[in-house]
Amino acid sequence: MNIIANTGRIFLSFMAYLGGLLLFAIKTVTHIIRPPYYPSQIFRQIFEIGYLSLPVVGLTAIFTGMVLALQSYTGLSRFSGESAIATIVVLSVTRELGPVLAGLMVAGRVGASIAAEIGTMRVTEQVDALVTLNTNPFKYLVAPRVLACTLMLPLLVLCADVIGVLGGYLVSIHKLGFNPALYIEKTFKYLEVQDVMSGLIKATVFGFMIALFGCYQGYHSKGGAQGVGQATTSAVVSSSISILILNYALTATLFTN
Amino acid sequence: MTKNIKIQIRDLHKSFGNNHVLRGVNMDVHEGESVVVIGGSGTGKSVLLKCILGLVTPDKGSIKVDGEELTIMSPSQRDKVLQKFGMLFQGGALFDSLPVWRNVSFDLIHNKKSSLSKSREIALEKLKEVGLSERILDLSPSELSGGMQKRVGLARAIASNPEILFFDEPTTGLDPIMCGTIDNLIKSSVKHLGATAISITHDMTSAKFIADRLAMIYEGAIIWDGTVKELSTCKNEIVQHFINGHKHYQTSKK
Ligand SMILES: Nc1ncnc2c1ncn2[C@@H]1O[C@H](COP(=O)(O)OP(=O)(O)OP(=O)(O)O)[C@@H](O)[C@H]1O
Ligand SMILES: [Mg+2]
Numbered sequence: 001m002n003i004i005a006n007t008g009r010i011f012l013s014f015m016a017y018l019g020g021l022l023l024f025a026i027k028t029v030t031h032i033i034r035p036p037y038y039p040s041q042i043f044r045q046i047f048e049i050g051y052l053s054l055p056v057v058g059l060t061a062i063f064t065g066m067v068l069a070l071q072s073y074t075g076l077s078r079f080s081g082e083s084a085i086a087t088i089v090v091l092s093v094t095r096e097l098g099p100v101l102a103g104l105m106v107a108g109r110v111g112a113s114i115a116a117e118i119g120t121m122r123v124t125e126q127v128d129a130l131v132t133l134n135t136n137p138f139k140y141l142v143a144p145r146v147l148a149c150t151l152m153l154p155l156l157v158l159c160a161d162v163i164g165v166l167g168g169y170l171v172s173i174h175k176l177g178f179n180p181a182l183y184i185e186k187t188f189k190y191l192e193v194q195d196v197m198s199g200l201i202k203a204t205v206f207g208f209m210i211a212l213f214g215c216y217q218g219y220h221s222k223g224g225a226q227g228v229g230q231a232t233t234s235a236v237v238s239s240s241i242s243i244l245i246l247n248y249a250l251t252a253t254l255f256t257n
Numbered sequence: 258m259t260k261n262i263k264i265q266i267r268d269l270h271k272s273f274g275n276n277h278v279l280r281g282v283n284m285d286v287h288e289g290e291s292v293v294v295i296g297g298s299g300t301g302k303s304v305l306l307k308c309i310l311g312l313v314t315p316d317k318g319s320i321k322v323d324g325e326e327l328t329i330m331s332p333s334q335r336d337k338v339l340q341k342f343g344m345l346f347q348g349g350a351l352f353d354s355l356p357v358w359r360n361v362s363f364d365l366i367h368n369k370k371s372s373l374s375k376s377r378e379i380a381l382e383k384l385k386e387v388g389l390s391e392r393i394l395d396l397s398p399s400e401l402s403g404g405m406q407k408r409v410g411l412a413r414a415i416a417s418n419p420e421i422l423f424f425d426e427p428t429t430g431l432d433p434i435m436c437g438t439i440d441n442l443i444k445s446s447v448k449h450l451g452a453t454a455i456s457i458t459h460d461m462t463s464a465k466f467i468a469d470r471l472a473m474i475y476e477g478a479i480i481w482d483g484t485v486k487e488l489s490t491c492k493n494e495i496v497q498h499f500i501n502g503h504k505h506y507q508t509s510k511k
Contacts, residue, residue, distance in 0.1 A: 038367075117354075125350035128312045132344040133364045133413070134336065140367075 024216050031136070031143040041144040049110050049145070049211075050152030054159065056109055057102045061160035064097050065089060065167025073176055085178070086186035089168035091195060095255070098160040099199045100247050103206035106153060107239040111214040114145050115235035118218025119228035127219070142219065146211040153207030154200040161196065198255040205250065206243050213239040260288045261323075263421065263453045264309065269318035271304060278304050279315070280477030291447045291454045293464045295499065296474035302457045303347055305474070306423045310342060311335055322421070340368075343419035347426050347457075349406040351398035357384070357409055358394040364417045383412040388438045404431045411439065415446060422446060424456040428463050440466050461500055473499065 072088045118141055121127050130137045165187060172178040214235045221231035262285050269282040278301040286292050294302050307313040309320055311327060320327045322338055330338070351360050359366065361383055362376035371379070381391060387408040398406055411427055424443060428436040440463045446452050447469075458464050464471060465485045472482040473496050481493045491497065 121352075124353075125346050125348055126352055128307070128310075129344070129346060129350040129352070129413075131312060132310060132339065132342055134340050134368045135363070136336075 020220075021212070021216055024219075025212055027138055028142050028146050028212065028215070031138045032147050036139065038140055038144055041140060042148060045144045045148035046152060048113075049106075049148045050155060053106050053109055053152070053156055056105050057156045057160050058163050060101050060105050061093070061098065061164040062167040064101055065093055065164035065169075066171045068092055068097070068164075069168040069171040069176065073172075082176075083186065085172055085176075086168070086183050087190045089172075090165050090187045090191050093164035093168070094161045094191070094195045094199045096199075096247075096251075098157045098164055099202040099206060100243065102157045102160045103153065103203065103210065103243045103247075104240055106149075106156065106207070107210045107243060108236055110149060111210045111235045111239045112232045114149075114211060114214030115218040115221070115232045116228055118142075118215055119221035119231040122219060122221050123224055123227060137219070142215045145215055146208060149211035150204055150207040153210070154203040157199055157203035158196075161199065194255075198250075201254070202247060202250050205246055209242050209246065210239045213242070260290070262286070262321075263288045263290070263323065264455075265319075265321040266305075266309070267319040267321075269305070269308060269320065270316045271301070271308060271313060272316060278477060279308070282318070282474070282477070282479055284472060284479055284482075286453060286455060288453055289447065289451050291444070291456070291467055291469045293456050293458060293468035293471050294474055295458070295461075295464055295471060297499070298459075300474050301477060302474055303425055306344070306425060306455065306457070310339065310344060310423070341420040342423065343414040343417065343421070344423040345407075345410045345414040345425055345427055347429075349398070349403075349410040351406055351409055351413070353398050356395050356397055357401070360398060360409060361412045361416050363413065369417060379416060380412070383416050384409070386415075386442055387412045388435060404435065407431065408435075408439070411442070415442075418450060418452075420452060422452050422454040424454065424458075426457055426459065428458060428460055436460065436463055439463075443467050475499075 068089050069085055072085050073082060076082050076084055076088075118127070121141070127137045127141070130140055169180075169183060169187070172183050173180050217231040217235040217238070218228075221227045264284070264286040266282055266284040269279050270277075271279040282305060284292075294305065296302055304313055308315045309322075309327070315328065318328070322341070325334075325338060327335060327338060351357075352363070355363070358377050358380040361380035362371070365371040365376045365379060366373065377394070381394060384390075384393070389405060389408055389412070393401060393405065393409075398409065401409065407427070407430060411424070414422060414424070422443075427443060428439050431439065443454060443456060444467055447454050454467075456464075456467055458467075465488070468485055470482060470484055471488055472479045473493075474480070475495050481491060481496045483491060488496070488500065
């Protein structure tokens with residue numbers, strides 16, 4: 001009996017959480033669309049989220065591309081299929097690893113910092129102060145971050161795609177002894193616009209989710225430093241999990257053929 | 258007093274879980290009046306102000322500002338009413354991502370569409386009123402002492418000349434001379450700018466100086482209110498105990 005009651009309670013509180021998150025998302029989107037806007041806030045977030053994430057995303061991408069080339073070589077050489085390395089690298093990176101790994105890295109970096117910043121503002125009453133200064137915290141804090149993250153993640157993933165493919169290229173040429181011209185030709189031979197696009201669409205969704213969780217957790221944090229710490233952890237954990245789940249859902253429903 | 262009632266609170270209740278903080282607060286504040294709310298720590302003074310501003314949603318009761326009921330308003334109507342308010346938070350609540358002058362002129366820059374140079378001028382003027390110098394304009398709030406932060410918060414609250422001013426412990430953490438400056442500032446805001454003010458303070462000297470009327474909050478309700486003169490002759494034991502708390506403590510120790 002107790003088990004059923006507990007399961008029910010957990011289920012209900014989970015649904016309440018989802019409902020709250022959905023309302024928060026709807027409110028955010030309305031505030032992104034409706035004026036007034038805060039261009040200076042938006043540009044600042046574009047810089048902080050987009051530009052400053054570039055090193056971490058680039059580093060992830062180049063090593064992923066490199067290791068991908070090595071691993072596929074090990075597997076493919078067992079049945080003399082080495083010539084497929086270029087195709088495997090480019091398809092894996094653009095369709096899958098680019099968006100997911102960049103998403104996870106940005107969730108750790110940006111999701112955490114959004115949650116910590118808004119969370120601190122919440123517990124030190126800065127969010128309340130915004131209201132008394134006739135500024136809607138959703139417009140001033142949440143909307144610019146969600147907008148910037150949604151726009152920037154696809155761009156970051158585009159960079160990750162290029163850098164990842166470059167990583168694969170470097171290893172293939174210098175370590176595995178491929179012919180550069182041939183490798184490049186192979187890279188583009190089977191690549192379709194749809195492969196890159198599907199990755200970018202995923203990235204857009206992930207970007208939205210990362211900022212949404214960061215803002216949601218930060219906005220609802222309470223109880224001082226400990227509360228902010230918890231908010232930060234939950235923001236990173238929940239956005240990472242949602243990236244993994246949504247990645248499967250999107251791939252399964254939209255991008256298989 | 259024959260003036261209009263600016264803020265009217267009726268039977269206001271608010272609890273946090275089992276903690277029933279406000280238990281039926283009734284209060285009238287007239288236009289151009291300075292009311293000081295006194296009461297023990299944790300009795301809900303800050304919560305009362307936050308309820309009026311809509312930062313905390315009351316469980317029950319009515320709050321009217323200029324005759325308009327706040328508790329049933331739509332968010333956009335409420336935003337309009339909130340433009341009349343300026344608030345100094347107990348903890349300052351300065352934006353630590355912005356320099357001091359942008360903190361002070363935040364409302365002017367974002368809502369009143371003042372130019373940046375004009376806003377900076379106004380910020381400086383307000384900072385001087387609270388006894389701060391030009392030097393700190395470009396500092397970040399975290400580089401200021403606690404008392405300086407409080408005064409920047411005060412400058413921010415009065416920067417756009419709101420009709421209604423809330424001061425949550427404006428002089429806590431300031432030296433006696435600075436307390437006098439701030440008390441004078443609050444008094445002149447009310448006298449010369451015609452603002453209506455509610456202040457919270459534990460300092461009875463400044464309470465008596467600022468207040469046209471005092472209200473004592475105890476166990477979630479206003480149990481006594483009256484002028485400064487009435488305070489000294491008031492027979493209410495709880496009030497007497499509160500304002501003479503220190504003496505009582507000493508005599509009971511002997
Ligand atoms: N956001 C909140 N969540 C839960 N409890 C709260 C919250 N805000 C205030 N309280 C509780 O409400 C009570 C009154 O708090 P409040 O801050 O109004 O006290 P106060 O009268 O301003 O005291 P002080 O003079 O120390 O500032 C306290 O018991 C506090 O624990
Ligand atoms: Mg207080």
